[in-house]
Amino acid sequence: MTLLAQLPYSQSITALTVDNLSAGYRGSDFAIADICFDLHIGERVALIGPNGAGKSTLFKALVGMIPHQTGYISLHGEDCRTSHKLFGYVPQQEAIDWSFPVTVEDVVMMGRVRKIGWFKMPNKHDRQIVHHALEQVGMADFIHRQIGQLSGGQRRRVFIARALAQETDVLLLDEPFNGVDVNAEEEILATLTDLQSKGITMLIATHDLTLAQTRFDRVIVLNRRIIADGAPKDVFTPEILRRAYGNRVGIFEHGGQATFFLEDSIV
Amino acid sequence: MTLEEIFIAPLGYGFMRDAIFAAILAGLTSGVVGAFVVVRGMSFFGDALSHSILPGVAIAYIYGSGASALPILSSIPNQDVRLFIGGLSAGIFSAILINWLTQKARLKEDTAIGIIFVAMFALGIAIISSDPRTYQRDLTHILFGDIFGVRDSDLWIMLISGVVVIGTIILLFKELLVVSFDAGLAHALKLPSGRLQLLLLILIAVTIVANLQAIGVVLMLAMLITPAATAQLMTKRLHYMVILSAIIASIGGVVGIYVAWHMHIAAAPAIVLVVTSAFIITFGVKFIRGRVWHR
Numbered sequence: 003m004t005l006l007a008q009l010p011y012s013q014s015i016t017a018l019t020v021d022n023l024s025a026g027y028r029g030s031d032f033a034i035a036d037i038c039f040d041l042h043i044g045e046r047v048a049l050i051g052p053n054g055a056g057k058s059t060l061f062k063a064l065v066g067m068i069p070h071q072t073g074y075i076s077l078h079g080e081d082c083r084t085s086h087k088l089f090g091y092v093p094q095q096e097a098i099d100w101s102f103p104v105t106v107e108d109v110v111m112m113g114r115v116r117k118i119g120w121f122k123m124p125n126k127h128d129r130q131i132v133h134h135a136l137e138q139v140g141m142a143d144f145i146h147r148q149i150g151q152l153s154g155g156q157r158r159r160v161f162i163a164r165a166l167a168q169e170t171d172v173l174l175l176d177e178p179f180n181g182v183d184v185n186a187e188e189e190i191l192a193t194l195t196d197l198q199s200k201g202i203t204m205l206i207a208t209h210d211l212t213l214a215q216t217r218f219d220r221v222i223v224l225n226r227r228i229i230a231d232g233a234p235k236d237v238f239t240p241e242i243l244r245r246a247y248g249n250r251v252g253i254f255e256h257g258g259q260a261t262f263f264l265e266d267s268i269v
Numbered sequence: 270m271t272l273e274e275i276f277i278a279p280l281g282y283g284f285m286r287d288a289i290f291a292a293i294l295a296g297l298t299s300g301v302v303g304a305f306v307v308v309r310g311m312s313f314f315g316d317a318l319s320h321s322i323l324p325g326v327a328i329a330y331i332y333g334s335g336a337s338a339l340p341i342l343s344s345i346p347n348q349d350v351r352l353f354i355g356g357l358s359a360g361i362f363s364a365i366l367i368n369w370l371t372q373k374a375r376l377k378e379d380t381a382i383g384i385i386f387v388a389m390f391a392l393g394i395a396i397i398s399s400d401p402r403t404y405q406r407d408l409t410h411i412l413f414g415d416i417f418g419v420r421d422s423d424l425w426i427m428l429i430s431g432v433v434v435i436g437t438i439i440l441l442f443k444e445l446l447v448v449s450f451d452a453g454l455a456h457a458l459k460l461p462s463g464r465l466q467l468l469l470l471i472l473i474a475v476t477i478v479a480n481l482q483a484i485g486v487v488l489m490l491a492m493l494i495t496p497a498a499t500a501q502l503m504t505k506r507l508h509y510m511v512i513l514s515a516i517i518a519s520i521g522g523v524v525g526i527y528v529a530w531h532m533h534i535a536a537a538p539a540i541v542l543v544v545t546s547a548f549i550i551t552f553g554v555k556f557i558r559g560r561v562w563h564r
Contacts, residue, residue, distance in 0.1 A: 066457070
């Protein structure tokens with residue numbers, strides 16, 4: 003019996019296609035293997051899985067940080083290896099040196115680098131786009147702050163603005179809720195909901211099972227291979243989650259509704 | 270002593286004017302490149318690279334002319350150009366070797382740097398010591414520089430290298446900023462990250478070799494790191510840090526020359542001590558302001 007649940011979701015236009023993707027090495031095997039999924043325009047999809055499941059490896063393979071050994075990635079129907087189309091990428095907080103001497107404006111302007119072109123300086127149009135991107139995430143008032151002076155949630159929103167400044171409509175967010183408080187989490191979610199309403203497609207890695215279950219329309223469960231892919235009500239079953247996480251998954255039932263959590267995440 | 274005697278009178282000597290010109294050129298180039306070395310956390314790499322050029326310089330020096338000359342080196346007529354090419358070759362070779370050891374042998378970068386750095390430095394000293402007639406004098410000259418002895422050809426090398434290095438950084442500033450701040454974004458934007466990183470290493474190597482005559486191998490790191498670290502205390506933007514670092518390094522170089530002249534001490538250590546003083550003062554001011562601000 004396969005646990006891979008191919009379940010119905012929006013049948014609209016495909017933004018991202020990942021077909022038979024294998025990448026990275028772990029010993030003699032691939033870190034992720036046989037990855038297949040589509041993202042449709044305007045979808046907000048949670049990517050969950052235990053530590054070492056390959057969530058960050060998948061993102062790195064998608065943006066080209068690590069080569070993929072097999073498979074095919076297409077963005078709006080164009081092969082990523084040859085296309086000029088770009089992902090908006092928000093890396094994990096730990097990947098960034100927050101003492102780096104750059105302001106919020108500098109960080110968001112980095113998203114414009116390819117649009118500006120080689121050997122050229124940003125012009126008024128680029129600065130307007132940067133300002134608009136910051137307004138979209140509610141961070142325009144912080145434009146001249148040093149990036150390290152912001153809170154964790156504010157930094158994530160600035161990085162989302164940077165992805166928007168790329169003028170791309172497919173965002174990859176690697177653990178955007180990690181290490182932020184509940185208020186910041188809600189602010190980020192509000193920003194993402196607003197972007198989704200504008201047709202932005204998002205794949206979001208998270209450790210938070212409750213968040214994935216309650217705030218997303220679709221969830222992909224990864225543990226080196228895709229375990230399940232579908233609506234939360236179909237994916238969040240004890241069988242599927244134990245397949246991904248082993249016996250670390252706890253179930254809390256209240257009013258006929260089951261909520262899942264990782265037992266080692268309780269403090 | 271009057272101001273005229275302190276600042277103007279020494280300029281009556283041609284070698285003093287050349288030394289000041291060399292200090293400004295060395296300061297501008299190492300200040301600009303040093304900002305990237307500091308923000309990327311490459312201090313150890315910069316130190317290693319400055320020592321790793323020694324065998325190239327030594328080979329070019331000993332086997333560039335005379336009875337034991339190598340044809341490939343003796344075909345270059347100017348000794349300073351020979352030293353520049355020799356040092357640059359050794360520097361680029363070391364950078365590629367460190368990169369290769371880190372990637373292929375899966376050694377930690379600081380381990381790979383440590384191995385190559387000491388081995389290349391030892392090789393350089395061994396080559397120089399193979400010619401006992403020049404050992405003491407020439408080793409000191411290469412290790413600690415001789416800014417009062419710069420020749421026109423040295424100044425031309427420093428000028429041309431400085432224009433190339435600073436010009437490249439200005440033209441590719443935003444791409445180098447992205448690669449330095451967030452490698453993931455560089456890939457997402459499909460920038461040639463590997464080639465940009467290698468370019469930065471080559472620019473560091475060019476800067477070190479071009480300034481060899483003025484600063485020397487051992488104290489080179491201070492000119493790369495200290496002015497940039499001082500500038501980082503003053504600003505929150507890399508753009509301004511690069512400019513401030515270049516200004517601090519140049520002014521520090523000139524002040525160091527005057528200090529060396531009036532106090533009769535070696536120039537390179539004087540320059541290093543001046544820029545270090547600038548760092549200490551800036552750090553102190555910032556620390557005191559921070560404490561007052563938070564009261």
